[in-house]
Amino acid sequence: MLLWGLVGNWILRWNFDKATYSPGEIATISFWIENTSDTYLYFSDFEIEFDFGTYSVESISGQISPKSNIFLGRARILLPKGVVGRRLFIVRHRVHEYINGTWVDVGVTKYDKKFVLNVYPRPFYKIFISRGLRIEDRAVGDPIVEMIKEWGFETVTIGIERHVPEEQVPITVREEIQKCDAIIAIATPRHLDALTGLWRTLEWLYSETGIAYGLNKPMLILKDKRVSLGGLPSYLTTYKCAPLIEFDPYNLEELRAKLAAVMPSFREWIETRRRQEFFEIIGRLIVGGLAVLGLIALPGIIGSVLGSSKK
Secondary structure: OOOOOOOOEEEEEEEEOOOEEOOOOEEEEEEEEEEOOOOOEEEEEEEEEEOOEEEEEOOOOEEEOOOEEEEEEEEEEEOOOOOOEEEEEEEEEEEEEEEOOEEEEEEEEEOOOOEEEEEOOOOOEEEEEEOOOOHHHHHHHHHHHHHHHOOOEEEEOEOOOEOOOHHHHHHHHHHHHHHOOEEEEEEOEEEEOOOOOOEEEOHHHHHHHHHHHHOOOOEEEEEEOOEOOOHHHHHHHHOOOOOEEEEOOOOHHHHHHHHHHHHHHHHHHHHHOOHHHHHHHHHHHHHHHHHHHHHOOOEOOEEEEEEEOOO
16 A cells, blocks of 8 residues: 655755864764755665765764754764865755655655865965966966976966066066975976977976975976976986875876875975975885875765655
8 A cells, every 4th residue: 555645845954063174074964954845854874975985973863843944953964084175065865744644755865966165275375386387388387387286386387376577587486486385396398308308397497496406305206108307307217316106197096096195294294394205205106106105094064955755
């Protein structure tokens, strides 16, 4: 016998206790439910599904009367240490509806709407990015810089975040590098060497890495795999004065994974100036490839969604 006679409707609301979290921090989320229908409802089996994993929050559940609003509960979730950036999540839960004197399981509600939780390391460090300004350079450089920002860095490049007259560029470059906590150079192809048949990178990268080396700044070089480094950057990477990570411009997600492996140690290098530990991480990444990553561990602070038991 079919007992279906009513349709439950509700509004699920939540809020996190902070707008932004650090990796490895505990986030607290509170849930409320408003029953806008004429039937009793019971909510349970809540899950918060992030793009990096799913949390079952058994502490969130409860029965709610028709035309009422209640606090469902509060949950604490531990964020992984290796997760940073704007992380997408969805919410789902099970609903029972009281129909004709019987509690009916109307199934799991999974909302299509996605929300964002911000996870960024603290403190923020200011970092100089040496990179090309041409369209073809920025097509690769811009996404890489966004990856770098996810690890708690404020970035500056002359000609992008900072604009000065051309005659002031040399002195401004030195001033900005001096003020920054570190430098990351993105070596993209600039011209093809007719003698060797190898791609060379932009000339400014050699100058800016030279200034940073003279100021003893922590340095990381990200090199397009097609580029052959020369001059000082080649010397710095060969003799372990600056670590090097190669990337494929057509597979930047692989670079994202490599950055996830090395960025915590790069931040520690900035904080403590212990360079050797960072080179050990880079060495393991080069030897083991992405296998080493197995060792790593819409604004979502306030949200609401409409739900219905109608199928």
